Amino acid sequence: MGPRVNTGEEHGGHESQDGVLRSGRSGDSPERKRSPPGGWPTPRSLYLHVPFCRHRCGYCNFSVLAGRDDLQDRFLDAIESEVRGVRARTGSESPLLLDTLYLGGGTPTQLTDARLQRLMRILRENVTLSPGAEFTCEANPEDVDVTVLSRLKEAGVNRISLGVQSFHDSKLQTLQRSHSRDHAIGAIELAAKWIGNVTIDLIFAVPGETLADWRQDLECAVSLPIRHVSTYSLTYEKGTQFWSRRKRGGLTPVDEAVDIRMYRASRQVLGDACFDHYEISSFAMPGYRSQHNSVYWNGYGWYALGPGAARFVEGRRHVNHRSPTTYIKRMLETGDATAEHESISLEQHAREIAAFGIRQIDGIDLAEVDRRVGYEFSRTIESVLESCEQSKWLCRNGSHVKLTSRGLLFADSVESMILQ
Ligand code: SF4
Structure with missing residues (x-):
């Protein structure tokens, strides 16, 4: 969707964010082999990465498959196998009991209607949401219609995260997004009617953007029925098209001083509209902080499924293959798509x-x-x-x-x- 930090998917950018919370320490202190008093907590959160997108946006370094919707069935076979494996490892016959469930990507709503229904069926069979659980699904504004929203609602989704990024058509074009300002506004209004709790991602410091442009984006956002906003300064990750273009001089980053003023403007405009700034990039109306991201920030342990997904269970971190095709192949052939794992001291x-x-x-x-x-x-x-x-x-x-x-x-x- 946008640059993220902490979604459980291993990517190098935002709301997760990067995403993966990894320190890289080998842990050679005397504390190495110990576990916390009472043991490692049993995860009550799950992130599921759906890698499909219409095309790859120039700034995106996530685990994405663009234009390969023909792989959706095999991907779902792989997810079904992986979630069953997770259940089997808990040693219990019962479905996984969760307080938060997050479908991210990529673009979960790039799945066809029948496949989205199949994904929800797989989840119904393998997880149980606790009362009051938060169930978030990411979506792109151009995918949001009554059919998609009704599917999400009947599956129990109670929070929708829209990859809006901007309300300026020219900025959206620079970012290579395929929706327009009108799409974004229409999607927010429709999603608010069906799901209620709408969060959006916005990107600032896009080449050519002024402080006044960014303030307009923020002011437009707060005039709409949203409950949460995540704002990210555009990053140029190695391996992306934007990184190469910048290196060749084809993209000029916004001046750092302007970038800082933009960040301060986010705090001011969103703060004035009663959005509480509760994490570096996150702003929420009272009662609407992201419960799922809070699990990452507080190190409570989580399951994660799909390409590039990183789980933290029983003091061990496992990261799946980033390549969606390798993930699918490994999962279907061997039942394990782990690329790296480590014990956490x-x-x-x-x-x-x-x-x-x-x-x-x-x-x-x-x-x-x-x-x-x-x-x-x-x-x-x-x-x-x-x-x-x-x-x-x-x-x-x-x-x-x-x-x-x-x-x-x-x-x-x-x-x-x-x-x-
Ligand atoms: S919509 Fe664009 S930014 Fe979001 S995951 Fe897909 S390619 Fe990446």
Whole structure:
């Protein structure tokens, strides 16, 4: 959809985000082999990556299959096999009990109607949603119609994430999106009627964009019936068309100072419209924070299915093959599409909770992190915290730590210092 951070899919950009929460530490401390007091939590969240898209947008580095809808049936066979394997590994006959379920991509709504129904049938047979569970599905504005929305609603989807990106036609063209401003507005209004809880992604700092353009995007967004917005500065990931074009001088990035002013404008315009800025890139009306992303930010463990998907279960992280065709082949031939896996040491786990948790505007309580891992981890990062405090990136109140307004602009640096 847009650049993301933390969706459980391994991609290098946004709302996940990248996405995959990985520190890369090998964990050679004495805490290496220990598990948290009470053991690793049983995941109650699942991310499912649907890789199909009409075409690949120039800035996208996600695991995507463009123009290969002929593979949809085999993909669903693979997903069915994978989710059954996950269930079997829990050792229980029961479906997986979930508090959050997230269908991302790619574009889940690129599945044909019959295949979307089959996907929902596979989920019905293998997962049970707890009362009040959050069930999100991503969609592109051009796919949103009554048929799709009614399918999503009858399957229990109660949150829809639209890859709007902008309300300016020229900016959408630069981003190589196939929808228009009118499509986006129509999709939001229709989705709000059917699903109620609508979140949108918006991208800023697109070549040629001015601060005034971005403010108009934000003002248009808050005039519409949305409950949540994720905003991302355009990134040029290696391997994408935008990366090559920029290298050749064919795309000129927005000046960094303007990029920062755009980020501040997001906070101001969305804040004035009662959207709470609760994570670096995320803004929500009261009661509409993303429950699913909160699981990533707080390191609670999650299942993940599909190409590039990364799961964190029982203190181990498994990442599936990024290539959708390799994923399908491996899954159907061997029942396992894992490309990499690693055990997470207790110290690594603590560092990840602290590093990703601090992305939340309310900050984190390090005493709580210590309690979760069962030892005084916070002492390990004392020098990092002191250095970030001196740079005025962090402020502390007892064991509570949060980013300052200035620190929000250096969150990636704080994150990597804590992870090291
Ligand atoms: S719609 Fe574009 S940005 Fe989104 S996943 Fe597909 S190719 Fe990537």
